[in-house]
Amino acid sequence: MKSLEELKRIKEQTLKDMDLRRAKDRGKVVVAMGTCGIAAGAKDALMAVIEEMEKADIHDVQVVQSGCMGLCDREPTVEVSMKGQPSVVYGDVNEANARRIVREHIQGGQVVAELVIKRGNI
């Protein structure tokens, strides 16, 4: 280690690995992983969300799983709650839709209207 630049590089790289432990207060994405959700493919949706977030370099939005949200016939369901905005529940979220949601809503700030099945808090 010969310079502060090298130090900074290690810091940035490791911060990525420690990303999950940092405070995330810009918003939260909840993927319903009840039995119905898992059967409908929620796992793929979850991993797609995480992958897209990483690609888009987003570090201040939490991605968590929850149990069944109750909208079993529209699974997989994903709730997006960004700070300062009413939360939105998307339904029938397959892998492609999951990526769209990250790019258009979380990154771009635009709700993907045609995929929404519920607005406001559940």
Next chain:
Amino acid sequence: MIRNQLLVCAGGACITSGEKSVKDVLVEELAKNGIQDEVQIIETGCMGACDLGPIVVVYPEGTFYQKVNMQNAGLIVSEHLVKGRTVPELLYHGPTSEKKAQTSEEIPFYTRQVKRVLRNCGVIDPLSIEEYIARDGYFALGKALEMTPDEIIKTVQDSGLRGRGGAGFPTGIKWKATKDATGSPKYIVCNGDEGDPGAFMDRSVLEGDPHSVIEAMVIAGFAIGAATGYMYVRAEYPLAIERFEYAIGKAREYGFLGKNILNSGFDFDIEIRIGAGAFVCGEETALLRSIEGKRGMPSVKPPFPAQAGLWGKPTLINNVETYANIAPILINGADWFRSVGTAKSPGTKVFALVGKVQNTGLVEVPMGTTLRELVFDIGGGIRNGKKFKGAQTGGPSGGIITADYLDMPIDFDSVKEIGTIMGSGGLVVLDEDNCMVDVAKFYLEFIVDESCGKCTPCREGTRQMYRIMERICDGKGHDGDIEKLKSLGKVIQLTSLCGLGQTAPNPVLSTIRFFEDEYRAHIEDKKCPAHVCKHLLTYSINPDKCVGCTACARQCPVQAITGEVKKTHVIDEDTCIKCGSCYEVCRFSAILKE
């Protein structure tokens, strides 16, 4: 792709409570569910809430799981990670609140703490130098190497940092004196002896964030002009020794120790020296003799280590917690350091909050926090609904803070007025079932054992004080004992060679000051009001409760109990040896212990 991280507390206490088995169960369950590549397990240093261990925190949610064991650890995987449902039985539930806490931010134990020294403990893997760097580790060193030694020392002086080992000497002044001293080579020493019974602040820093101390020692070496550092750790801390040794290896590998550090032309390296079980080696001059391979015995000051320390050369010796404060001070500045705490005692202090409180563990609070906040808000009050009797601070060198002083802000200077010291941070909470004479006797016994024997006041004086305390607790106290303890204590305080002797009488003198009536009960009435001192207890049978089951009579090793079946039994006081077996075995609470 990692979607969750499980932080498992691997501080000493949690390891003792079964952390390794919990980790094994987690690893097994992750594999069973096929998600071992998506979930990472990280073992961290002490998270502080030692009473709630083993602890597992799930990120990114921050869900705080406590009292995790081999039987329920699997639920974290099968319920939380696979099905997204938090596990209610593992969440923290305060004694007065109805709601369960989801994250540590909802737990009162944590919300009032300000973690500066413990900034990385419980957050990073102590074995990962990369994680230390990610949290701004070694950036202070980088900054320091571009400053002049005088600028570094001025920053430390301006911060007002005072030694955290107990004496509270201004750190900046010590650094300046060592830099200005003539003599070569100079040395940097870290005092990791932490001898106070019940104190584990330094241990947790060494185990949980060893690089914070390494970085500070290198900075200190650069500031005062030393090339060699010694980390003196007590032998009773094998985990700390192991992790610190590993950290030294990593630091060398990354070039933070060794030759030409960060291309500055500055060389510095650190060696570990292990103690051998002597409390007196926590005293700085005795510690230096120990490093030199001599018997650990203190020497007269002046000369101070800054002028003549290791092998007669200028030596900077500071406590672990003091060093752990240095890097943030250099990164954030002296004003930042002063932004919490009191004017004369800026910054934070780590306390080992132990004893009869609900929430025992490691806490870090701003200087000036009151005892009431520590015991009742953070500590959660006294266990089992008992009454607060006092808090013992400063270990064998300290005294008691009673209920009358609960609102006293605790810092270096305030508690001196009531005859105690803040010390290195041990805070033992006592309740109505503690006998204050017994507590003082315990500390004195420790001191008698640990006295190095060099000076007469400590070697002979503490022993004589202990003999008096023994007689008092055996029911053989007599008139004049209290006065003798006071006068002996004063002489020992004034004439002992080192801090061990000078502070040895404190627990006795403090308890006499605030609990003289308890001493008098022992001496004059031959009774122990707290029912602790064995020889002063009387066992008798309550005729209203005794059903004559004969269990006690059969248990008694000296046949002191007589009585017929189904008739009230009686204990012969003269034969009774007060072993307490009858009390243990009676199922009808008929044995009275008073």
